[in-house]
Amino acid sequence: MHINISDVSISSEEHALVSQVLQSGNLAQGRIVAELETKFGDLVGAKHVVATSSGTTALQLALEVAGVGPGDEVITSPFTFVATLNSILTRGAIARLVDIDPVTFNVRPDLVEGAISDKTKAIMPVHLYGLLADMDRIRHIAEKHNLRVVEDAAQAHFATQGGYSAGTLDLGCFSLYATKNLSAGEGGLITVQNAADSDRLRVLRNQGMRNRYEYVAVGYNYRLTDLAAALALAQLPRLSDVITARRRNAAFLTSALRDLPGVVAPSVPTGYAHVWHQYTLRLSQEAPLTRGELADVLAAHGVGTGIYYPKILPDHRVFAEHPNVIAGNLPDARRVASEVISLPVHQGLSDTDLHQIADAVTGAFKGR
Numbered sequence: 001m002h003i004n005i006s007d008v009s010i011s012s013e014e015h016a017l018v019s020q021v022l023q024s025g026n027l028a029q030g031r032i033v034a035e036l037e038t039k040f041g042d043l044v045g046a047k048h049v050v051a052t053s054s055g056t057t058a059l060q061l062a063l064e065v066a067g068v069g070p071g072d073e074v075i076t077s078p079f080t081f082v083a084t085l086n087s088i089l090t091r092g093a094i095a096r097l098v099d100i101d102p103v104t105f106n107v108r109p110d111l112v113e114g115a116i117s118d119k120t121k122a123i124m125p126v127h128l129y130g131l132l133a134d135m136d137r138i139r140h141i142a143e144k145h146n147l148r149v150v151e152d153a154a155q156a157h158f159a160t161q162g163g164y165s166a167g168t169l170d171l172g173c174f175s176l177y178a179t180k181n182l183s184a185g186e187g188g189l190i191t192v193q194n195a196a197d198s199d200r201l202r203v204l205r206n207q208g209m210r211n212r213y214e215y216v217a218v219g220y221n222y223r224l225t226d227l228a229a230a231l232a233l234a235q236l237p238r239l240s241d242v243i244t245a246r247r248r249n250a251a252f253l254t255s256a257l258r259d260l261p262g263v264v265a266p267s268v269p270t271g272y273a274h275v276w277h278q279y280t281l282r283l284s285q286e287a288p289l290t291r292g293e294l295a296d297v298l299a300a301h302g303v304g305t306g307i308y309y310p311k312i313l314p315d316h317r318v319f320a321e322h323p324n325v326i327a328g329n330l331p332d333a334r335r336v337a338s339e340v341i342s343l344p345v346h347q348g349l350s351d352t353d354l355h356q357i358a359d360a361v362t363g364a365f366k367g368r
């Protein structure tokens with residue numbers, strides 16, 4: 001049996017709600033999108049939620065209402081999915097990339113504060129793999145320097161740090177892409193704390209219209225469809241069970257693998273609740289095999305793996321040469337990018353699957 005790195009399983013609830021939308025004849029943005037916004041906001045504890053066509057368009061719109069435009073600087077991580085950086089650059093803004101903590105994989109608050117200049121408008125922490133960046137300290141830094149915070153919470157629905165839930169400080173951007181913990185195929189959600197931002201986001205996502213053919217801004221078509229929203233809305237009641245299953249799977253993998261030589265299993269700092277979008281190991285120099293060799297052995301044993309992400313963003317030529325990408329010294333991010341490998345952790349794994357994964361990894365180490 002092959003075990004995929006991600007699991008897209010659609011249950012009868014999704015089938016039922018999607019066919020209800022098909023029968024209603026209203027496929028575009030309507031009642032189902034509104035219901036998804038309300039329910040997600042209630043669950044996460046956000047005052048307002050604005051749905052968009054993707055996590056990327058959520059980030060773009062959030063930066064726009066945060067006042068980020070040409071020449072403004074945004075501080076973020078170099079070790080993330082490309083959408084984080086693209087959303088900043090497509091605003092014409094400047095991205096300042098700071099190094100990460102190799103244990104949490106997230107930006108270091110001290111380096112964030114050190115990168116602030118007169119041009120800084122916003123901080124964009126990325127909650128990589130489903131673990132929050134240190135939002136306690138980022139909140140203090142943002143308040144002290146009067147900066148907006150746009151959280152890239154694309155991988156971190158319902159992740160928490162103490163009593164703080166992802167996306168509830170200022171603006172939070174979630175993805176509903178097919179493989180994310182909550183999925184609509186494609187889609188995004190912006191959590192918003194202030195009514196004026198929420199109103200502006202609704203106008204911007206819908207061609208700058210407040211009412212039909214009443215144009216009040218230059219806008220976009222970044223709407224989510226009811227058809228897609230039905231998938232996410234039907235999954236929403238199950239999301240906490242999905243997270244519980246992922247936590248259990250992660251705990252199993254860590255106890256099975258943490259003592260292997262050269263394996264740095266992911267660890268969760270005290271007070272944080274991880275939602276395990278990915279379960280990501282680091283393989284250090286002491287490991288008897290490379291991550292490519294490990295991936296090959298696992299593939300031969302029917303276990304899919306992923307590398308998120310093989311290089312830091314400023315090491316891609318398009319960004320290395322980009323005048324609006326400012327990368328300082330990034331030794332930890334660069335090293336981590338060469339060491340990570342993700343194993344399946346999704347809610348679809350059975351006990352047999354978990355043993356198959358652990359045995360395959362252990363076996364790969366024994367054979368060396």
Ligand SMILES: *Cc1c(COP(=O)(O)O)cnc(C)c1O
Pocket residue numbers: 054055056057080081083084126152154155175176177186187188
């Ligand atoms: C998935 C993802 C995005 C973009 O979301 P899309 O819905 O694919 O546009 C942004 N940032 C991170 C960290 C992501 O993982």
